[in-house]
Amino acid sequence: MVTFIDILLFFLLDRQLVTVGGSLKMKWTLILLFGSSLAVTTLGWTYHYSNKAMDWAQARQFCQENYTDMVVIQSQRENDHLVSLLPNRISSPYYWIGITKNHKNETWRWIGNNSTWIGNQSWAEDEPNNNYSNEFCVEIYVNKGKNRGKWNDEKCSNPKYAVCYKSQCTESSCVRGTCHETIENTTCLCEPGFKGDRCQTAVQCPHPSDPLNGVYSCREGNQTFNSTCQLKCHLFVLVIGSSAITCGATGVWSGPRPTCTIYKQALMAVSGCGAVSAFCCICLCWMKHRKRKKLTQVRQPEEVTSPFSEVQG
DSSP: OOOHHHHHHHHHEEEEEEEETTEEEEEEEEEOTTSOOEEEEOOSOEEEEEEEEEOHHHHHHHHHHHSSEEOOOOSHHHHHHHHHHSOOOSSSOOEEEEEEOSSTTSOOEETTTOOOOOOTTOBOTTOOOOTTSOOOEEEEOOSSSTTTTOEEEEOTTSOEEEEEEEOOOOTTSOTTEEEEEETTEEEEEEOTTEESTTSOEEOBOOOOOOOTTEEEEEGGGOOBTTOEEEEEEOTTEEEESOSEEEBOTTSOBOSOOOEEEEHHHHHHHHHHHHHHHHHHHHHHHHHHHHHHHHHHHHHSOOOOOOSOOOOOO
């Protein structure tokens, strides 16, 4: 059911594409119902273009001085999205994009991330043709013709309009992670052991269950990633195994759990092990003795009886 509040929110939520000084921005404006606050949020990077044509090197310098860098396209979806934002041109000059190479036989590479992405239908028909043997820069057609959104290799010295992007990621965007931008979206890729929209929260392990005759003590009550808990056994009780366990990146305590064993039981276990060891040693020694005795008997010379007997006449 649509309420009065829903209708009011619809009219107060205004999304618009703004062009200011050659800059294109997606802008969301929300006027709060109960207050005079005004919130403006931009999701992901923004695209910008110049009003003046310039060669490729000048175009990149313009982008770096005023924004982040010349635009880098990472997918066909982004290519189409960019074209939908740029004003159409009737004819050349069109727009420089940030893909280039230094020599004829080199691979095309995007500036900044060194990517070699090229879509199956990125190039215009019969392009790239390296028409003048030194067409090492690329323009994108933004018109109403069949080549709309296609690429063409060009001499870097020819004048074109610059297309730039401005990153929304900063050093503080993600507390313990890497900021990753896509179209109209910014995401933090968290380091192992951290979570949250800004990777600001450490993964937490459940409190370890106390074993018989012992209790776990966690430093300052902390049970988060990389923290440790120490097993403390009761009086006259012995710790078997490592007494510390560590909270892992997946929220699971590391290693085999230590146990607490009463001294009497521990002594009995040690005595039992000693008795078994002694029995095994006696058996081994007896077997060696038998083997040695048998070898000695085999080596003794047998008495030889002469086949010729003296006949006394």
